[in-house]
Amino acid sequence: MRVFIFRISNFFKQNLQLIHHHQYNPNPNFSSIREFSQSTSIPKKQQRIRDHGYDNYMEIEKKTRKVLKFQNLILSEPNQSIPIPRLETQAHRIGFTRHEAIAFILKFPHVFEIFEHPVQRILFCRLTRKAILQIEQERLALADQVERAVTRLRKMIMMSNGLRLRLEHVRIARSALGLPDDFEYSVVLRYPEFFRLVDAKETRNKYIELVEFDPKLAKCAIEDARERVYRERGSEAEDIRFSFLIDFPPGFKISKYFRIAMWKWQRLPYWSPYEDVLGYDLRSIEAQKRMEKRAVATIHELLSLTVEKKITLERIAHFRMAMNLPKKLKEFLLQHQGIFYVSTRGNHGKLHTVFLREAYRKGELVEPNDLYLARRKLVELVLLSPRKARVDRELIGYRRSKLDDEMGQVTRAYVEDACEDFKGGDRVEQGVDEEDGLSSDIGSDVDSANEDDDFDDCVSNEKEIS
Numbered sequence: 117m118r119v120f121i122f123r124i125s126n127f128f129k130q131n132l133q134l135i136h137h138h139q140y141n142p143n144p145n146f147s148s149i150r151e152f153s154q155s156t157s158i159p160k161k162q163q164r165i166r167d168h169g170y171d172n173y174m175e176i177e178k179k180t181r182k183v184l185k186f187q188n189l190i191l192s193e194p195n196q197s198i199p200i201p202r203l204e205t206q207a208h209r210i211g212f213t214r215h216e217a218i219a220f221i222l223k224f225p226h227v228f229e230i231f232e233h234p235v236q237r238i239l240f241c242r243l244t245r246k247a248i249l250q251i252e253q254e255r256l257a258l259a260d261q262v263e264r265a266v267t268r269l270r271k272m273i274m275m276s277n278g279l280r281l282r283l284e285h286v287r288i289a290r291s292a293l294g295l296p297d298d299f300e301y302s303v304v305l306r307y308p309e310f311f312r313l314v315d316a317k318e319t320r321n322k323y324i325e326l327v328e329f330d331p332k333l334a335k336c337a338i339e340d341a342r343e344r345v346y347r348e349r350g351s352e353a354e355d356i357r358f359s360f361l362i363d364f365p366p367g368f369k370i371s372k373y374f375r376i377a378m379w380k381w382q383r384l385p386y387w388s389p390y391e392d393v394l395g396y397d398l399r400s401i402e403a404q405k406r407m408e409k410r411a412v413a414t415i416h417e418l419l420s421l422t423v424e425k426k427i428t429l430e431r432i433a434h435f436r437m438a439m440n441l442p443k444k445l446k447e448f449l450l451q452h453q454g455i456f457y458v459s460t461r462g463n464h465g466k467l468h469t470v471f472l473r474e475a476y477r478k479g480e481l482v483e484p485n486d487l488y489l490a491r492r493k494l495v496e497l498v499l500l501s502p503r504k505a506r507v508d509r510e511l512i513g514y515r516r517s518k519l520d521d522e523m524g525q526v527t528r529a530y531v532e533d534a535c536e537d538f539k540g541g542d543r544v545e546q547g548v549d550e551e552d553g554l555s556s557d558i559g560s561d562v563d564s565a566n567e568d569d570d571f572d573d574c575v576s577n578e579k580e581i582s
Contacts, residue, residue: 158381167366187247189203189206198241257489269324304324333390363473363474365453386409418432424481429468
């Protein structure tokens with residue numbers, strides 16, 4: 117009975133609410149409460165969808181980074197080889213224990229070689245011939261593309277406020293930008309027509325300033341991609357004037373409202389990363405949307421200027437203030453997972469690597485360069501199986517033994533021929549004139565007399581044995 121009374125009271129309450137609602141809302145098609153409304157703007161927070169192709173790439177690079185640490189440790193030695201006991205004691209400098217260091221080196225026999233010192237009789241570690249050739253190839257590729265590195269640095273400074281960047285921030289990102297270790301002298305000071313070093317008195321930091329803004333370089337990589345699409349599609353490509361290449365990771369769910377939001381965002385105009393916006397009024401909502409899209413274009417251009425079209429998120433954060441980037445970079449990049457991919461693999465989740473998705477196909481760069489190919493040679497050596505190294509050693513040992521046998525046969529045949537010629541020396545010398553003077557060219561008369569005595573002794577010994 118109580119349950120029945122409770123249900124009837126709820127029924128009347130609902131009817132009273134509906135009557136009250138219709139009294140203040142005479143239009144039945146209009147509702148002041150939108151229970152199922154959806155926004156047509158890109159959500160600020162999105163769940164990150166993993167792309168295993170990029171994560172596997174970073175797992176391999178994690179091994180490569182550790183190999184590079186050992187390489188630098190070995191190359192810092194005078195003879196480019198280090199004793200194993202000393203390597204064990206210095207392993208903590210690169211994040212290894214004593215036992216982990218030796219176990220790690222033995223996993224990569226194509227890069228590291230362990231041998232016994234001929235004098236000290238202790239084990240040493242050095243780089244293999246293939247590893248040394250890879251280092252030389254990377255050094256030559258780095259030297260050949262210095263002019264392109266100068267252009268990349270100029271374009272990077274052109275995107276900054278005040279046309280200057282902090283020297284320390286550029287030094288941290290020098291490997292990704294393809295700059296040599298001594299770029300302060302070999303690039304900045306070598307080209308005074310482009311750069312100059314400035315000491316900031318208020319912060320006591322050095323800055324790289326651009327001498328002059330070059331409008332010819334103020335063209336983004338995405339603009340070149342749009343031009344290629346224009347040439348292919350013609351007038352049908354009018355809607356891509358402000359759009360980016362989108363490639364969502366596998367498993368990314370695209371709802372109807374998200375699709376509408378992306379359609380609007382792709383057609384939203386924005387200011388170029390090379391355009392100075394310090395004097396613009398950025399208080400309106402439309403200006404803020406354009407600045408957000410400009411930040412996407414800035415990160416896109418920054419990744420396009422790198423050698424491998426990827427850079428760590430922490431490196432990008434160093435240029436955040438200079439390039440007007442948002443504070444929460446990770447959340448900002450996750451809003452655009454079709455353009456960038458943020459990988460947490462490679463360093464126990466401490467570093468985040470940002471990839472430019474359009475630049476990669478099946479784990480490789482679409483447009484590789486010489487420096488990238490030289491660095492991939494080390495990856496190939498790391499991925500080679502240790503079993504193949506043992507087979508190579510067996511083949512080398514087999515070839516050496518075979519070569520020693522052939523050399524031994526040649527040596528024995530040569531000695532036998534020489535003995536036969538030596539035995540028949542008297543008969544040959546009888547038919548030679550004294551005017552030749554061969555004995556005077558070879559040695560003195562005393563030496564020739566001694567040789568005759570040795571020959572007589574040899575002949576007498578042979579007679580005794582027979």
